Amino acid sequence: MGFELRFxxxxxxxxxxxxxxxxxxxxxGFDSALEACDFPKPGSxxxxxxxxxxxxxxxxxxCGANRFEHSEVTRHDPVxxxxxxxxxxxxxxxxxxxxxxxDQATVMRVFGRLYRWFFGNLHIDHLTLDLDSTVMTxxxxxxxxxxxxxxxxxxxxSHHPLMAFVADIRMIANLxxxxxxxxxxxxxxxxxxxxxDKLGGKRVALLRADSxxxxxxxxxxxxxxxxxxxxALRLNQPLQRALVDQKGWWVLDDGLEIVAFDYQAPSWxxxxxxxxxxxxxxxxPDAKGKQLSLFANDPVFACYRYSAxxxxxxxxxxxxxxxxRGRADCENRIKELKYDFGADxxxxxxxxxTEAALLTVMLAYNLMSLFRQGILRSDSIAAKPDVQHTLxxxxxxLFAKAGYxxxxxxxxxINLAVAMRQREWFEGLWDRSRTFTLPVKxxxxxxxxxxxxxxxxxxxxxxxxxxxxxxxxxxxNPGMNAVFGCYKTRRYTAKCPAVLHSGxxxxxxxxxxx
Numbered sequence: 001m002g003f004e005l006r007f008x009x010x011x012x013x014x015x016x017x018x019x020x021x022x023x024x025x026x027x028x029g030f031d032s033a034l035e036a037c038d039f040p041k042p043g044s045x046x047x048x049x050x051x052x053x054x055x056x057x058x059x060x061x062x063c064g065a066n067r068f069e070h071s072e073v074t075r076h077d078p079v080x081x082x083x084x085x086x087x088x089x090x091x092x093x094x095x096x097x098x099x100x101x102x103d104q105a106t107v108m109r110v111f112g113r114l115y116r117w118f119f120g121n122l123h124i125d126h127l128t129l130d131l132d133s134t135v136m137t138x139x140x141x142x143x144x145x146x147x148x149x150x151x152x153x154x155x156x157x158s159h160h161p162l163m164a165f166v167a168d169i170r171m172i173a174n175l176x177x178x179x180x181x182x183x184x185x186x187x188x189x190x191x192x193x194x195x196x197d198k199l200g201g202k203r204v205a206l207l208r209a210d211s212x213x214x215x216x217x218x219x220x221x222x223x224x225x226x227x228x229x230x231x232a233l234r235l236n237q238p239l240q241r242a243l244v245d246q247k248g249w250w251v252l253d254d255g256l257e258i259v260a261f262d263y264q265a266p267s268w269x270x271x272x273x274x275x276x277x278x279x280x281x282x283x284x285p286d287a288k289g290k291q292l293s294l295f296a297n298d299p300v301f302a303c304y305r306y307s308a309x310x311x312x313x314x315x316x317x318x319x320x321x322x323x324x325r326g327r328a329d330c331e332n333r334i335k336e337l338k339y340d341f342g343a344d345x346x347x348x349x350x351x352x353x354t355e356a357a358l359l360t361v362m363l364a365y366n367l368m369s370l371f372r373q374g375i376l377r378s379d380s381i382a383a384k385p386d387v388q389h390t391l392x393x394x395x396x397x398l399f400a401k402a403g404y405x406x407x408x409x410x411x412x413x414i415n416l417a418v419a420m421r422q423r424e425w426f427e428g429l430w431d432r433s434r435t436f437t438l439p440v441k442x443x444x445x446x447x448x449x450x451x452x453x454x455x456x457x458x459x460x461x462x463x464x465x466x467x468x469x470x471x472x473x474x475x476x477n478p479g480m481n482a483v484f485g486c487y488k489t490r491r492y493t494a495k496c497p498a499v500l501h502s503g504x505x506x507x508x509x510x511x512x513x514x
Contacts, residue, residue, distance in 0.1 A: 013079030015063050016403025016416045022083055023433040024371055028121065031055075037113045040101035048090045053098045056090055057357075058364040064395060066342025068092045082405055083414065099348060102356040108194075111359045115198035118366060119173070124442040126205035128167040129195070130330040131213055133160055133184045136344040143351035148181035159347075161358065162188065164195040165330040167208075169442045170388065171369050172333065172362045174198050177355040184212025189221055205448045206230060208327040214310060216267045223312060228448065230324050233274065233308040238266055240292045243276050243306055252318055255283030260317040263310075275317045278304040323446065333365075340391040341365055368394075374440055375433050398429075 025031070031051060039050035059080065060071040071092040074080055081089050102110070136159045137152065138145040145157040158180035164173040174195040178186060196204065204227055211232040222229045233239060242263050249257040257278050264271040279287035281303055289305035296302055309324055337343040341364060346357040368391055376389075376398075389397065402417040418426050 010404060011078040011082075012402060012404045013077050013083075014402055015074075015077065015080060015399055016401040016414060017399035018059070018062065018080065019083055019403075019414050019416075020375065020398070020429055020433050021062065021367075021371060023430075024375055024436055025055075025367070027433065027436045028370075028438050030367075033114065033117045036117075037110045039110055040098065040106060048094050050098055052086055053090055053095050054360060055084065056086070057095045057360060058367070059084065061341055061361060061364045062368065062391065062395075062399070066345045068096055068346060071095060079403065079405055079414075082412075096348060096353075099353040099356045099360075100350055102350075102352045104352055107352055107356050107359065111356070111363075112194075112198060114363065115174070116200045118363070119198065119202065120200040121438040121440065122169060122442060123439045124168055124444060125203050126444045126446070126448055127199070127202055128206045128208065128326075128444065128446045129173065129204045130165040130167050130327050131162070131188070131192075131207065131209040132165065132330050132334065133162050133178075133212065134334050134338075135160055135180070136338075136347075138180075138347060140347075140349070142347055142349055142354060144177065144179045144354075146180040148179070150180070159354070160184075162186075162191050163330075163334070164191070165333055166199075167326060167329060168444045168446075169369070169373070170329070170333070171366045172337075175355070175358055175362050177351065177358060184210070185215055185218060188213060188218055205444060206323075206446045208324060210327075216265075216269065219268070219272070219310070228311075228313050230309055230311045230313070230320060230327075232324070233265075233310050235290050235292065235306060235308065236265075237294055239263070239274075239308060240294045240306075242274075243278070243308065244292065244295060244301060246276060249276075249278065250317070252321075255280035255287070258317050258321055260320075272310050273312070273314065275309045275311065275320050277307045277309075277321055280304055326445065336390050337361065337365060370440065373442075375429060375436055377432075 034051040060074045075089040138157045150158050160178050160180050160182045162176045166173050207229045209231045211234045214231050214233050246259045249259045259276045262271045263274040287305045289307035343361045347354045406413050
């Protein structure tokens with residue numbers, strides 16, 4: 001069948017679903033928050049408002065831009081212009097000029113105020129803070145780009161930003177841009193102070209980090225602040241010998257064993273509690289960790305992959321291991337930032353201009369996360385309540401809806417081309433965005449009450465009684481590891497919390513060290 005080509009003057013957008021995002025921004029007073037942040041002023045009376053430039057940049061990121069020049073896609077969209085109330089859309093070079101006006105003091109002042117406003121409107125305390133760093137490869141002569149650790153592009157210049165994630169709400173608390181040759185923990189104490197300031201004074205119940213942050217100065221500072229931590233350790237030679245010397249490995253699952261012991265690294269000024277994990281390679285081919293290089297030829301130890309965690313908490317070892325596993329979710333945040341938000345592509349020659357652009361991308365991510373958790377509520381899109389769709393998925397499922405604007409008396413109406421079977425769902429989201437207000441309440445994933453100095457006598461006695469009950473019912477076999485039996489019960493019947501048995505209960509059996 002042949003087609004003929006015709007044109008229309010009707011103003012149509014491919015991103016009609018962005019009306020939902022605009023309604024949420026209006027409900028939380030985002031424009032007012034931007035105006036109160038004291039942005040650098042335009043150089044001309046005819047210049048664009050910094051508030052518009054920042055919002056237009058984030059709008060372009062939400063619509064798929066991963067280069068500054070890609071902002072032209074939204075610039076030539078008259079429907080988005082009317083939807084967001086812009087008199088005229090700015091060229092992408094105007095956005096770049098805004099970021100070039102940022103220096104260190106301006107970055108700290110503007111984004112400090114903006115992040116404090118944002119997190120101040122989220123009602124949650126006792127946060128779980130994850131620290132991590134990532135490599136952003138550079139191909140030009142940007143300030144601060146240097147040769148350092150770069151697994152994907154060895155020898156190429158890069159930046160090595162330090163990032164802080166709030167695991168409870170799946171958002172980003174802070175980002176510092178650093179040269180590519182910086183160590184993971186370089187200037188981490190000042191970064192932690194700045195992150196706590198951006199969080200508006202909210203208390204951190206638990207800090208998690210990888211082995212790059214396990215140096216003595218950082219651990220001592222966390223001890224002085226009474227901030228609970230759970231940090232991975234490098235498998236250096238003294239730690240490898242300590243792991244091999246341990247005799248009381250608890251079997252948690254097929255091919256998975258765990259042990260807790262006191263250990264003092266050569267660089268530490270005192271012993272600390274360490275949790276060791278080993279996984280049998282034959283039974284768990286995808287197991288995380290490393291083989292012990294000192295015992296590579298030993299037939300017993302060479303068949304395991306090992307990892308170790310240091311902590312100041314006296315929770316059961318199994319619970320600490322499960323608690324640390326949640327830190328892996330920040331790797332998903334980094335991947336989404338790079339692949340969906342183009343975080344590693346928005347860079348300029350000036351160092352502080354690049355950091356300002358990155359902090360804006362982080363803010364765009366936080367707003368999208370707030371939209372997903374506050375309005376979208378993933379259970380309305382999928383049957384699984386814990387599903388968090390990436391921005392790439394939301395673009396074609398929700399935002400990429402053709403639409404045009406009409407008027408009925410003085411009322412503006414956006415008309416969307418939505419399939420009939422999806423209209424009821426879309427109307428539900430539209431109504432939900434109308435009632436969305438700040439502050440938003442979240443529930444922490446870790447409570448500091450759980451990590452008090454030891455269990456109370458009542459809890460220990462309850463654990464002991466529960467263990468005897470399971471033995472009497474045949475769930476746990478005294479002749480085998482109690483944790484193994486109860487883990488199986490918890491796994492298949494969800495009736496036995498294994499953490500109760502990994503502390504006092506195991507000692508009561510007598511075959512597993514307390």
